Amino acid sequence: MNTGEKIKNLREEKGLSREKFGALINIAGNSVYRIENGLNLPDAKTLLNISKTLDVSIDYLLGLSEVRTIQKESVDKIPYDIKQKLLKLERIHNQKLPEKLERIGVELIEISKLLKEI
Numbered sequence: 001m002n003t004g005e006k007i008k009n010l011r012e013e014k015g016l017s018r019e020k021f022g023a024l025i026n027i028a029g030n031s032v033y034r035i036e037n038g039l040n041l042p043d044a045k046t047l048l049n050i051s052k053t054l055d056v057s058i059d060y061l062l063g064l065s066e067v068r069t070i071q072k073e074s075v076d077k078i079p080y081d082i083k084q085k086l087l088k089l090e091r092i093h094n095q096k097l098p099e100k101l102e103r104i105g106v107e108l109i110e111i112s113k114l115l116k117e118i
Helices: 003-013 018-025 029-036 044-054 080-094 097-117
Strands: none
Touching: 003 029, 003 044, 018 029, 018 044, 080 097
16 A cells, blocks of 8 residues: 555545545645645655644655554653653763763663563
């Protein structure tokens, strides 16, 4: 399935007419028709608008991935002890560079150990 066909299928899944979809992504309905039928390719800005409106990744639209959406890990799923280590990393920015690098190394090693336990 090419990009235009994917866009058409996804638009129809959302129950959007070409005109309504075009309004949402800031192009004319006849431009949507041309994209869906492979007569035109969307520019980068339009592709981004299409991706956001249809809630799919650009990689999926372009056929670079079969995964429709980008998987985003919820912060709530990160174990508490790892969250605390990440917070420590954020706080070291006021230290001098050699101290920063040493502290970052130590914290990353500890995070790595915690991740192995999961």
